[in-house]
Every structure is written in C-alpha cells, then in structure tokens.
Amino acid sequence: MKKIASLLLVSILGGALTLSSYKLFFDEDAGNFLPQDAQTSKSFIPVANNSNTVYGTNVDFTEAAEKTVHAVVHVKNVAVFKSPRNIWEYYQYGNNGGRALQGAGSGVIITPDGYIVTNNHVIEGASELEVTLNNNKTYKAEVIGSDPITDIALIKIDADNLDYIPFGNSDNVKLGEWVLAVGNPFNLKSTVTAGIISAKARDLNARDNSPQSFIQTDAAVNPGNSGGALVNINGELIGINTAITSPNGSYIGYSFAVPSNNARKVVEDIMEYGDVQQGILGIRGGSINPEAVQQYDLPTSQGVYVAGIAPGSGAEKAGIKENDVIEKIDNIEIHKFSDLTGYINSKRPGDVVAVKVNRGGKEKEFNVTLTKINTFSIPSIGLEVANASEKELKKLGADYGVKINKTLSQNLPASELIGTIITEINNQRVNNVRQVEEVLTERNPSDPIVITYIDLNGEKQRMIWR
Incomplete structure (x- = not known):
C-alpha cells in the first residue's frame, strides 16, 4: 500500500505497486527533464479498427462481457525454494524446501498465440508462473519482459487459437463512458463489474518525482484484479487495472488502470527491442x-x-x-x-x-x-547520472555503468564525483539511466541507497545514504 495525500492508500490489486514517469514543479509537480516515447505499431498485436462507442442508459453489457471474459486469465506467482526461508516454511515443508504461492492476479490475452499482458507487480519475483484460462486449462508461462516503471509485464503461454482482446485507443475515452472491469478478484474466476470513466490522466504520486497517468473508474475492482482488463462497451481493451485507493485494502469507489496506449507501447517495445524505449x-x-x-x-x-x-x-x-x-x-x-x-x-x-x-x-x-533520455536526477542523494560512452567506461576500467554527470548538492565533492562510474545501486547492476530509475522505483522509500562506483583513480568505492 502507498499513502495518497496522507488519507488514502493505494492498494495493489495483488502485489506491490510501482507508479512512475516524471514530473516537475508547479502544483507539487517536482522532477526532471520530461521522458517519453512513441507508438508506431511494428509488432503483430491486434488493434481494434472500429470504436463506435455506445452511450445512453439502456446499454447492453452482455456482448462486451461475452467477448472479453474468455480472454482474461488467472495468473499465479509461485516461488520455488530449496530450503525454508523462515520458521513458517520450516514447519510446513521441513528442510526440503517447496513451492509457495507468492501472489495471484489477472492477465489479458492480447494475441491468439498466447501473449498475455499483466502487471509487473503480479509476476515480480516469481520462480514459476501458472496461468489458468476461463475453461480451467492451466499452462506454465514465461516472462518475455517487464517494466517496473509503468508496472506492465508481458508473459507467454504455449497455446494457439485463444480468445483475445484487441487494443482500443485510450486517448478516445470520455468521462462518463461505460466500462467493464474483467478479472479474478479474491481468486473468484471470471468476474465482470461495470462502471463509468470517472477521470482521465489521474496522478496518484503527487508528492514524488515519478508521476503516472491513470484512467480512473468506479467499476468495482479488488485485490486479484491486478493485470486484468478495463474494456469499453465494444469489448476493446482501454486499460490494465492496476490500483485502488482505500483505507483498508478493498474497493471503496475508485480504481485505476494503465491506459491501453501506454501498455501497448511498452509491450511493443519489449517484443521488438527487448526493453522499453524511453x-x-x-x-x-x-x-x-x-x-x-x-x-x-x-x-x-x-x-x-x-x-x-x-x-x-x-x-x-x-x-x-x-x-x-x-x-x-x-x-x-x-x-x-x-x-x-x-x-x-x-x-x-x-x-x-x-x-x-x-x-x-x-x-x-x-x-x-x-x-x-540520457540523464536522470536523483534529488534524494543529490546526484544526476547520465549514460556513459564506451570510452568513458574504458577510461576507468569499467565494463558497464552510468556516469555521475552532476552534483545537485553543495555538500558533495563535485571534483571527486563527476565523471566517476556507478556500477550498482543497492547491489543491482545498472547499465543505463532507465535501469537506475527502475531500481529506485522498486526501492522501499525507508531503505538506504547504496551506491557502488569506480572513482577517478579506477578504485571501487561505496557510498550509503540513509
């Protein structure tokens, strides 16, 4: 959960939420130079080519529900361990280790050959992923790629001729438009709820330097709906359900979805480039x-x-x-x-x-x-980092890393730090500024930040910010 304006909590619908992007100053918007990317569809992801939205009070939801319910799956995140990790696992499995369910959520089939989009927090840390279709067939799934910043992941099962949901254009959604949320709340398979678009471009992270832009709806969404579909009345995918605001972890009237245009762009990047092009x-x-x-x-x-x-x-x-x-x-x-x-x-x-x-x-x-994007500011530790060239890496004997480009605090020795190469943050290897952003996005705000870097003399050093 995450505090919203000190009163409400962002409750993950089946895991730990990551919200992100960039924002700057006015109206409590503080941050960096603005990141972004593009959407020319070079992959083979089905996209809806007709979006004649139906309005009015006599809307029939049955066709949209029938079109989509078979294309939303149940995703189980399973951890496999060789020895018990705590006293509870020792009592349950002894010294032999075992398999433990880490969490569960939903996913949306987006191609007939088994590509599925879900939330990063649904699949994060999984040793195994199990996907159950609406017809009760179960498959092992592999992770094709994920992006903690947008909280979108792409997984794949080995199957053919599957029902799928085509992507709609989330830029075209209107306030008051009818929508359906399809998912597996509380492990209740194939649940459909209805509501309207309550707001667009909603930012839940107003006090952080990583804004996100969500579709807000009042369709009932609960833990387990994470990664499920938000669809319009035509059965087109317009969002991936991700978060709710709640003081107790359950739905109280608001839920939030990553817009389909953003999710589609991340998926296409993963399929074509292997990572997100920002x-x-x-x-x-x-x-x-x-x-x-x-x-x-x-x-x-x-x-x-x-x-x-x-x-x-x-x-x-x-x-x-x-x-x-x-x-x-x-x-x-x-x-x-x-x-x-x-x-x-x-x-x-x-x-x-x-x-x-x-x-x-x-x-x-x-x-x-x-x-x-070539630079990224980390105000909490007073540093700006930039992608390092091969020449800059070779000069200090580094195989990978990002360079310290600028110090943002007068308390830091700029002459000693600028030009040094950061190789790890919190023991996680970083190759570029986006990976720096991902590591910091996933970090618990109460945890220290540990920087491993190679100084101007080619020596490995560490700095810790608490």
Whole structure:
C-alpha cells in the first residue's frame, strides 16, 4: 500500500505497486527533464479498427462481457525454494524446501498465440508462473519482459487459437463512458463489474518525482484484479487495472488502470527491442495553479508551464522557450502535467509531436522530435547520472555503468564525483539511466541507497545514504 495525500492508500490489486514517469514543479509537480516515447505499431498485436462507442442508459453489457471474459486469465506467482526461508516454511515443508504461492492476479490475452499482458507487480519475483484460462486449462508461462516503471509485464503461454482482446485507443475515452472491469478478484474466476470513466490522466504520486497517468473508474475492482482488463462497451481493451485507493485494502469507489496506449507501447517495445524505449520532450516545468498564474502573470489558467529547456533537446531545437505554456500536443488537450506525461509516454524517441504553446497570450505551434533520455536526477542523494560512452567506461576500467554527470548538492565533492562510474545501486547492476530509475522505483522509500562506483583513480568505492 502507498499513502495518497496522507488519507488514502493505494492498494495493489495483488502485489506491490510501482507508479512512475516524471514530473516537475508547479502544483507539487517536482522532477526532471520530461521522458517519453512513441507508438508506431511494428509488432503483430491486434488493434481494434472500429470504436463506435455506445452511450445512453439502456446499454447492453452482455456482448462486451461475452467477448472479453474468455480472454482474461488467472495468473499465479509461485516461488520455488530449496530450503525454508523462515520458521513458517520450516514447519510446513521441513528442510526440503517447496513451492509457495507468492501472489495471484489477472492477465489479458492480447494475441491468439498466447501473449498475455499483466502487471509487473503480479509476476515480480516469481520462480514459476501458472496461468489458468476461463475453461480451467492451466499452462506454465514465461516472462518475455517487464517494466517496473509503468508496472506492465508481458508473459507467454504455449497455446494457439485463444480468445483475445484487441487494443482500443485510450486517448478516445470520455468521462462518463461505460466500462467493464474483467478479472479474478479474491481468486473468484471470471468476474465482470461495470462502471463509468470517472477521470482521465489521474496522478496518484503527487508528492514524488515519478508521476503516472491513470484512467480512473468506479467499476468495482479488488485485490486479484491486478493485470486484468478495463474494456469499453465494444469489448476493446482501454486499460490494465492496476490500483485502488482505500483505507483498508478493498474497493471503496475508485480504481485505476494503465491506459491501453501506454501498455501497448511498452509491450511493443519489449517484443521488438527487448526493453522499453524511453525518450524526452526536453522541458522542465509543471502544472499551472492559481499561485503560478499570479506570480508569473500567465495568460491562461491551465496547461504545463515550461520552467526550463534541456540543452540539445527536441524542445530546444524546435523553438520552445522558458515561460511558454503547453496547451495541446497533437490536438490532445493538456490541462495538467499528467495529461502531457500520459500522452508522451505512448511515444518513442524519434517520433514527432505537434506542441501548441501559449507565449505571452499568442498561440504558437512547434513540431518537436522526441529524443532519447540520457540523464536522470536523483534529488534524494543529490546526484544526476547520465549514460556513459564506451570510452568513458574504458577510461576507468569499467565494463558497464552510468556516469555521475552532476552534483545537485553543495555538500558533495563535485571534483571527486563527476565523471566517476556507478556500477550498482543497492547491489543491482545498472547499465543505463532507465535501469537506475527502475531500481529506485522498486526501492522501499525507508531503505538506504547504496551506491557502488569506480572513482577517478579506477578504485571501487561505496557510498550509503540513509
């Protein structure tokens, strides 16, 4: 669980949630230069080509339920151990070890040959994965890839001619639109609940530097629904159910789903590249609030204020400037930072987006080419890291790692740290800045941060922040 504004808890629907992205200053949005990516479908994931949404009070849910219920599976996360890990396992298994159920959730079949999308927290740490279909057939599953930052994972079973759910366009969902949540809450197989879209681009991580953009719905979702489908009335996948807000861990009226465009982009990246392709728009800023309007004499009360531009970024090359207010991207209305984050996270480096800004009361439009993210700030320890070149690694005798690019605190010895190579964070190997972000995203906030690095003399050193 995770605190929401100190009153509500984000309860994982079957595991431990990771929320992420980037945000910046205004309206408690604090963070880095903005990351993002693109969505040109180069894989063979079925996508719905008709989205004539049905509205009204006499909507019939039976067709959408029938289309989707057989394509949502039950996912069991099983740990296999050779010796007992605690006293309870000793009493249950003796000294011989055994198999223990670590957790369970849901998954969505997205291709007829057995590719399944679920949440990263559903499959995290699994020795074995068992997938049970709606017809009670059980399969072993392999993990194709996962992304802790978006909490999306792709797994595969060896089967053919399966029912599947085609991806819909989550950018097109509307407030008040009917939706169905399909999953396996409390191990109750094939459960369907109905509700409406309550909000779009909802950020649950307002106090952190890693915002996410969720679809909010009032369709009843409970522990075990994690990784299940949020579908529209046409039976198209518009989201992957991920979290609820609750003081007790069960549903009280709000649930949240990763938008299908974002999930689809992660899945396509995993299938084509083996990892997630993340890029940046190249701006630093945040959502506008009334105080910002007054302080900076802004011409509008909504949008994303540009507080800074990353040197060499697509935003700088296109002509976006500090004090601009971003109002639209590709005709998507940008009212707050999570609107921008949610849309750009469905794109890849190299994609071109049309950014409309308000500059001193006049509208201007720029075509911005998204670039690959190369730096990542860690404010909690006062460091900025960057991807290291082969030459920089070789100079210090490192086979892998990221370089310390900048110190963000005057208390740190910049002359001794800048240019050194970080090889591990909390005993986990890091090869690039995205892996740094993943390690820190999965870390318990109460745990220390342990940095293993190679100093400018080629010696291995460690630093600990508590």
